[in-house]
Amino acid sequence: MKRLWEYEVNESLKEVTLNPVSRLDLIKYAGASGDFNPIHTIDEEALKSGLPGVIAHGMWTMGNLAKLFTPYYNEGFLEDYQIRFSNMVFLEDILTLKASIKEKNETDMLFQIYVINQHGENVLRGSVKFRFV
């Protein structure tokens, strides 16, 4: 596998497309994270809140996105991981995780990161500063 250090500005990491979002994914995340807000798991509660259906936890999507970097932890770690949520994620959505390199120097690499859905809309975007150690 190519080391992260060997990537150059404007290159992208290999993108990852997730399986369609399932209710079980969100139930598992609720259990693992302790976020039991029912708008993420129970249809009636989501409807009551004015949503068209249950929505994924924003932090579930953010958690998933970080795995683009997991293979490189032997070179360093995520010093900064910053995102803005821009659209909701619904059941059956198909999300693609992306990261491209904006800047590189001796100590760190700055990435632009985003997650898009099957309609080509950003559901979140932000940046990662990967610190080499």
Place this chain on the structure above:
Amino acid sequence: MLNGFIGKKSNRIKNTVERGLVLRFAEAIQDNHPIYTNEKFGKESRYGKNIAPPTFPIVFDFGTIPDLKLPSIGLIHGEQHYHYERPLFVGEDVYCYSEVKDYYEKEGKNGLMGFLIIMRYGEDADQNILFTEKQVVIITEAVRREMLK
């Protein structure tokens, strides 16, 4: 509406990066890398131990800010920013607290929106910062009205 809370902090709570919780969390975000869960892999890694995923602090208890009562439903999580001094190690204790950093209101297309900036901190036993977390929580006009009742 919440300006009076700016600067208020919670109590400091001891949390542990529990191995079982890290495993379950890694499974929930479908990130089954051995750096999180395989002890031998962790020992041979540059950290000498297993680490936790960067969004793992969601499981921690950051204490309660006195009198700050937010509805459990209707808040919008707008932004999230983690800053790490180093990764968290499986098995270590982390002391966590939170603080209301700022609150302001802006006119949006659905009325007056509140923006609550919460900082969360994780420290080691000697009070060295391990990570900080900044959350921007958006309070819509409808929820604001509920809260004022």
